[in-house]
Amino acid sequence: MRKLLFSVLLLVLLVPISMAQDTVTLTYLVDDAEINLTMNQALVDEFMAQNPDVNIIVETRPGGAEGDNIVKTRLATDDMTDIFFYNAGSLLQALNPAQTLVDISDQPFIDNIVESFIPTVSQGDAIYGVPTGTAMGGGILYNKAVYEDLGLEIPTSWDEFVANNEVIAEAGIAPVMATFGDTWTSQLFVLADYYNVEQGAPGFAEQYTNNEAKYADTPAALAGFEYMQQAYELGWFQQDYATEGFEPGLALLANGEVAHYPMLTFALGTMETNFPDQVNDIGFFALPGPDAEANGVTIWMPQGTYIPQTTEGPQLEAALEFLAFIASVEGTEVITSAVAPQGPYLIEGATLPDTVLPAVQDLAAYIDAGNSFPALEFLSPIKGPNLEQLMVSVGTGQMTAQEAAENYDFDVERQAQQLGLPGW
Amino acid sequence: MTNKNTLPTSRKKKTQPATISRMYSYWFYLPAAIVFGVFFLIPTGLAFYFSLTRWTLFDATFIGLENYEYFFRDPQLLTALRNTFIYAILTSGSKVIISLPLALLLTSGLRLQSFFRSVIFFPVLISAVAVGITFSSLMQPSDGLINLALESIGLPQPDWLGDPDLALYSVIMIDIWKGIGIATLIFIAGITSIPTEYFDAASLEGGAWVKFRHVILPLSRNATFTVILLSFIGGLRTFEIVWTTTRGGPGFASDVLTSVIYKQYQAGFYGLSVAGNVVLFILIMSLVYPLMRFFNRMELEL
Secondary structure (H helix, E strand, O other): HHHHHEEEEEEEEHHHHHHHHHHHEEHHHHHHHHHHHHHHHHHHHHHHHHOOOOOOOOEOOOHHHHHHHHHHHHHHHHHOOOOEEOOHHHHHHHHHHHHHHHOOOOOOOHEEEHHHHHHHHOOOOOOOOOEEOOOOOEEEEEEHHHHHOOOOOOOHHHHHHHHHHHHHHHHOOOEEOOOOOOOHHHHHHHHHHHHHHHHHHHOOOHHHHHOOOOOOHHHHHHHHHHHHHHHHHOOOOOOOOOOOOOHHHHHHHHHHOOEEEEEEEEEEHHHHOOOOOOOEEEEEEOOEOEEEOOOEEEEEEOEEOOOEEOOOOOHHHHHHHHHHOOOOHHHHEEEEEEOOOOEEOOOOOEEEEEEEOOOOOOOHHHHHHEEEEEEEHHOOOOOOOOOHHHHHHHOOOOOOHHHHHHHHHHHHHHHHHHOOOOOO | OOOHHHHHHHHHHHHHHHHHHHHHHHOOHHHHHHHHHHHHHHHHHHHHHHHEEEOOOOOOEOOOOOOHHHHOOOOOHHHHHHHHHHHHEEEEEHHHHHHHHHHHHOOOOOOOOOOOOHHHHHHHOOOHHHHHHHHHHHOOOOHHHHHHHHHHHOOOOOOOOOOOOHHHHHHHHHHHHHHHHHHHHHHHHHHHHOOHHHHHHHHHHOOHHHHHHHHHHOOOHHHHHHHHHHHHHHHOOHHHHHHOOOOOOOOOOOOOOOHHHHHHHHHHHHHHHHHHHHHHHHHHHHHHHHHHHHHHHHHOOO
């Protein structure tokens, strides 16, 4: 009897162990923004349902500069998770991908990726990541109800925007929102202006990367800083703007207490969760520039999913399968069912549902008309880290646009040298 | 005679064991020396080396003093230096001015004296990060508790952390609130260590004022020096409260040296931020060492 009990016990113990040996476990590092977490968890769940022998554990990290450091440190100490989710463009370049990441350019699923995304995750001929999620637009989110009540038209030039804001201010509504409590939100006047910079100074990105053009002495590029100065001088911002945070700010926009918010369309995901009733009142237009004839939108590429070189053997195989799943039409459908799309996918053949949010339709209209251009951080590896503080300084009247641009050029110089770019 | 004869031999006998025993005792230093070397000396040496390089965590290129040049060329550095001094001087000064009367009160034999002592000491126990986060919500301009209280009694409600001219001073006030407890404790220890004979003599001479002016004030000089020195060093290297309330903002308005260094580290300028730390180290040493020497010379024997 005892013998029987013992052997049953042994069996019970052994079976899970032998089953566990066949499954591959992957760890996946994702930033803790709710929308990114939801999206990646949905991808992981569906992938695991289809591949019972793969188990993926999602780990989270903070976003922003703090998260950048965690990623850099873990890569440098060979302590990275098996796969990770991270920005494309200039932030990826700072990870030293040639030495730290697995080159996936020989994988068949690369053909599924829309051509324009490839340069943002490449160095030389090597490709390191697959687009995870949708592209975004940078520009102005606005409250349509306010526009309807006041009978306003969408501005296509900065002068029209100024005129609209006068009307809005007279109606007792704050024309423009600033949320300097989350400093990163302050950068949009400069970053989302890149379509206009390219109109006024064609080829700026390359000259800037080669140390031949500067923000401070290129009028088209300086304009973004001047917009911030003007916004401060004309008193466009709402009360408490110096310490307001990003999420409380979205409430002000949803309730029509502020008319405009310079922001990325990625904010729509948060709005849909927090204000499902009001999110359809939110529209989007490109940051207006000097010329109404040349009006277009600045585009942000989606983030990517990457494999560090420390991932090997069965883990690497499973990781590549997961990347292939992300870079498939099926993968985009899983994302769509989990979070509201904030722009187009960069996977060939992927479509957006008919029910996308109005602001995303506004964005798609610009892209379909061919009036879009990538943001500078996807065209150049250099992005100075102090831009957000400099923009806050201008927005709170401590610095002029010219001073901030000069400071930013100095900031950029350090970044370029840190990256070891030629010509700096 | 026998004495003279034995003397050289005894010397010989003595010297040999002496060197052995000296060597022997040195071995006791070894564990401490290894710990000190591995965790303190080597990292400090490495820090000086990496401050001379452009360091990406993956590799380091030697660039001489360029990081220091950049550090001092940074237009925000002057603001940060000025803020650091204002911070260190105001916090250490205020802590002395506020804590001494508190310590007097709390050594005067009040009822519930030990309860009040623990109330004063309580903020010291809370982590600086928690204090910072709590105060940034208390100091919210329109719905924070502080401004709601000011509104109810009809006073103006400043934007404590959002107004560039005010932010640094708001942070300083938080630091003082948090640091009062430890300063008061040091003063209490100083006052209670004054021998009672002095008080007896003073009570013959006059009342409470004489006791304070001619006994407590001069004889708690050592405690005063300790408070000034500790809070001055604390002020120079302050970080947590600044970072959790304003992150050096708005813009650069409340940046201090450590927040500038941290931002450079966050930006991935590792060599530059190490250079910043070396500068901070030298700055603290060059200010605090003479101050300490001065205080030591002025110290009193009770």
